[in-house]
Amino acid sequence: MSEDLGYGWQGDLVDLPAYLKRIGHDGDIAPTGETLRALHRAHTTSIPFENLEIMLGRGVDLALDAVQDKMVRRSRGGYCFEHNRLFAAVLERLGYEVTALAGRVTLGARKLLPATHALLHVRAPGQPHDEPAWLCDVGFGAGPLEPLPFRDGAEADQEGWGFRIQQRRTVSPWSPGTVSWELLQRGVDGWAQRHTFPMNETFRIDFDVANHFVATSTRSPFTTRPFAQKFTLDALHVLDGTDLTTTRPDGSTVSSSSLTPEQVPETLADTFGIVLEGEDVARLVDFARTNPRNG
Template sequence: MSASKQVLLIGCAPSIVDTARQELRALNIQVYGCDNIEHCRSQFYDLVIFGVGLSASERTYVKGQFSTYQRDLRFETVTSPLVVWRIVEALMPAKSQTKLVNLNAYRDRIGYSGPLEPTIETLSALLRHHPAAISYENIDILLDRGIDISPGAVDGKLIHRRRGGYCYEQNALFKRVLMAIGFQVEGLVARVQWTAPADAPPRRRSHMALRVMLDDVAWLADVGFGSCVPTAPLRLDTTHAQETEHEAFRVLPFQGALAVQVRILDEWKPLYELASDVCLDHDYDPLNWFAASHPTSHFRDSLKVARTTAKARYTLLNGKLTTRTPDGRTERQVLNASEIADALRQIFVLPVEPNWLPILHKAASGFDKAQ
């Protein structure tokens, strides 16, 4: 095993140090915390992270102390939510680069020709284009193919074979796109509340979402929520309603987490409860396995497809096609298997395969497993 990397966090809260220590242990990165800058030079480090609360004079003092015996030491000043991400990026650049996406292929896939700079304008544009081009769908799960969320598998499926996918594929791809552009981004996990009865017990955390930092402001980015995907970045530091080209959304504090809500016909409905804990890529492996393979997973008992364009949100649940326009109009249709196939091709721009036909017949009959 290669020697572990040593990281020192100065001026960071103990909870941040503990979280970083736990998250990075599997990557052979040792994390240490130091509150007193007079006692921080106990060993050699590969990286020193300053908390944003540390003053400029304190940072200068620490750098001077270390420079007497470790002249090439790297120093970074990082906001708390990005500590883990920044450490991984700084100490494992080669590994990170191998996971990045072909941006030209991605641009072609989503039909985007604008600038690729880490700005709110770019983020907003990508959040409009991605859900319009890459549909949300769970067809491989219904075919018992399983879901491989490794970068090569996701890129091959969503970009090159022009398929869709669900949150662990969609947001995994989007995360690597944002990182390749230069955004600071972290993975999160959420407890879905959408369509759940008000008195239902809490569901397990099962949804992947992203937090993007721009000029010290945290934004929610999510291209994997199917029928109600936010088509704009949502600020996580305000409770005010935030308009998108479809519905308005808002983010409220809730029991140490953040409750994301959407306004449907003047009524606020819960979307999901967003945990603040940072997830590394491998944290999603067991969540993805459960969603794709466990017999009780709701992804295994019905066809779920969605696409959101500027004109409408299109949702297919088994044989029920719903079209919802930004002005609030809703149209519903019941489709047979042949019509489902046509909708997949024409509305959801998916390359329908011959071996999907048994699944489409089940979907048309309500996915009754007894048939």
């Protein structure tokens, strides 16, 4: 066996039958654009977004066997590094050309945040290079349902959810005119920038570094409260601390409620498909009780 130098995604270690069963995909797996769209849609609507390992006092392990055990075999969810670690390995196994990118989340941010969102630049094998590659974003928790073509100004309406990808030029005096990209999503007030990202290749070791910050820093939004999202064709369910909301594709709020800490585990199971085991239920309730969300 050749030495693993850390450049690829270890697609040969993927339990492909188990993954396909987890996301409910029983169609073609030939590495085409059609297959990529089907896998992306199945993944985003089957595997939820969640940060609960941090609340449970454990680290977030990005080793492929750990990610598969958690998200595939135990039917848990994860956040962007876990989702894209798994999806990149699956796509590599199927024969796609996969390049990871790092994005800077801007949606809802009140100040500049580090580049801690993982995205994937994907091409089908043999795809002509005069055709745009695909932007895959399975780890944000709120879509898109399907990949977006890497084409300036490309818009997609996916079951009513709206997304746009476009180029942007930086205004930094250190790199004037540098071209990067941004992903926008459509809401009740029109288009809003979700994250920005340059075309710089990111590797597994870069995931590890960013993951350490996200999972451990007091400045990370994911170390302060439970956060989960379940994305479906017609609704986005969000648990933020003990606040539960459901929104529709147009951005309108369908329901909003505040839970007691004791209601959180049951809600995670019923609404998000996240079933905690053993002592994890008590641990999460205790965390929610002793760490109330601060506005």
